[in-house]
Amino acid sequence: MHIGRSALSATLAFALAACGGGGSPPPTSGGPTPTPTPPTASCSLSEQQDFADAVLDEWYLFPSLLDNSVNRAAFNNLQDYLDARVAPARAQDRDRGFTYATSIAEENALINSGSSAGFGIRLAYDINNDRVFLLEAFENAPGFAAGMDRGTELLAIGTTSSNLTTISSLMASGGPQAVINALGPSDAGVTRVIRFAQAGGAVIEQSISKTDFSLDPISDRYGALVLDDGGKKVGYINLRTFIVSDASNQLRDAFGQFRAEGVTELIIDFRYNGGGLVSVADTFGDLMGRNRVGQVWSETVLRASKASENSTELFQNEANALQPTKIAFIGRRGTASASELVINSMIPYVAPANIALIGEDTFGKPVGQFGFDLDACDLRLRAVTFQTNNADGQGEYYSGLASVMPNTCSAADDIFTPFGDPGEASIATALDFLRGQSCTAISGGAGQTAQSVGGRELMRPARPTAAQFEIPGLF
Structure with missing residues (x-):
């Protein structure tokens, strides 16, 4: 074990x-x-x-x-x-x-x-109107190759063109689980005919087969950008997941780009990021810890009987590290775990007026799991075993981070505008905050059992695969 x-x-x-x-x-x-x-x-x-x-x-x-x-x-x-x-x-x-x-x-x-099998799309359903939309598509997967991307709406699913069932019928008969069942198991080779409407309005019907593909934690299209905000350079980074170990190296490359261009203000987009490896979160912190090496990044606290296993993570030296003066974190109810760890751990290190949560309240998961393996059964038990606190000892955000953030700004999730676009609702609000403009605060709420994103709830099978556990909404 x-x-x-x-x-x-x-x-x-x-x-x-x-x-x-x-x-x-x-x-x-x-x-x-x-x-x-x-x-x-x-x-x-x-x-x-x-x-x-x-x-x-x-x-x-x-x-x-x-x-x-x-x-x-x-x-x-x-x-x-x-x-x-x-x-x-x-x-x-x-x-x-x-x-x-x-x-x-x-x-x-x-x-x-990053190995997974599927269409390589992240889905959410409209809670009020029973419609299903793509929040994003992974570039090296079959869904993107077929023409699906952020803002695409699924219209009908079948095993052939002759037995297509509309999404509205599926939702009426069995809710989101009926749509999930229609998409089929997460196995390479599973083929479905899908009718979908692209964000621009074009309706396409395609036969698409699930394949094995690698999840790219930082998109080559929009994952790391330097935005020109009226002559000021703002670093934008969209990390899809912490679960792929190569995310650490991709973060190093992104921060190298930011450093080369003199970036000191950041927009960090975690809006659907359900978390992942603590080691990647630690690297993320190190890359924002220039001149803080040796100071406390986070504390890991176990149950009283395991107090001897408690530990303190310190900022480590990273060649591409920045010391950001302002940070706008974009989050939503799909933002959890390692994402929240990074946000919470930066609170003590940025002036209160210069750090904010943009979007809506986060999920509220200040705890993490150890993995316990029963090798003969290919069984890994992920059990909650520790809580993480920041350098100020703050780790009680089970209802979300809005209650502990110095500033919050409510913003919509505009799925019909690409990530990285300064006009996208959450990014635009983040830029406003970095300019010092006022905003409407987020209304905090109790932690939820389902992760939602602005009136849309991330879809999840009753029995998710390892990838679906870690990347909410993945199919």
Whole structure:
């Protein structure tokens, strides 16, 4: 059994367990191997439950919020059993789907190379009108190649052109899960005929096959840009996920570009980022930590019985690091875990008047998971095991970051305008803040079990793949 530190990624689209895992041991491994080691002779549900009980009883961050009266015989799969055991923590918004079982092989492939199978699109549905839209498309995946991109609306899905079912019919018959079922399993080779309307209005019908593709954490189109704001250079970075380990190197390249152009003000776009590897979040912090090497970036706090495993992460030297004078973070309910860690950890290091959350309140996930592996079963248990605090000891933002940010500005998510465009609603509001203009504050709210983005809710299967856990809305 192996253990590794990582922050989920909620993406969840429901509380997505936002964490990203690690390898075996994960790249961000830390802490001793938990004991006792459960049996691994076979993969019966009973033995998986033994494994889960050993992990939760020794490592779960909220031991008093475990239900120890659960009847194991009442369950026919491990995830439902886990949900029952952590139900008291969920009732207090401490574990909204953050403890879950996944595949070691799938998660390692995702972390190491961004490997996933699907159309390579991120979907959300209109809560009020039962319409389904693309929030973004990954450039090296079949959806983008077929003409789908941000703002595309799905109109109908079928296995052939002769049995297309409209989205409105699917939503009426079974809600978003009916649409998810119509899209088929996340396996390479699965083919669907999809009728869709591009943002410009053109309607296209295409037969599209799911393929294996690599998730690019920073888009080559709009992921890292230097915006000219009336002669002032503003660095814009859109990080899609923390779960792919190469995100650290891509961040270094982006900040190298910013530094070369003399950027001191940043717009950091985390609006759908459900989190991922804590190691990537740490690198992100280091790249904003010029002249802060050795100061506290974040604190990792475990349950009282594991206090000896608590740790403090310090800013490390990065050649391309900046010391930003102003930062506008774009976030929404899909922003969770490692994304929130970065935002929260920067609060002590930017003048209160010069840092803001733009968009809407974030998801509210100040906790992270270790990965516990039962190798013989290809089972990785992601269990909530630690909370992260910033240098001021602040880590209580279970209802979202709006309540702890010095400034917030409400802004819409304009899915019909490309990322990186200064005219896009959230980016425009971020630029206004950096100019010193006033804005309407975000109304904070209690943490939610579903991740929503401005009237649209990120779609998530009942049983998500490792990639769908980490990248909310991915299909």
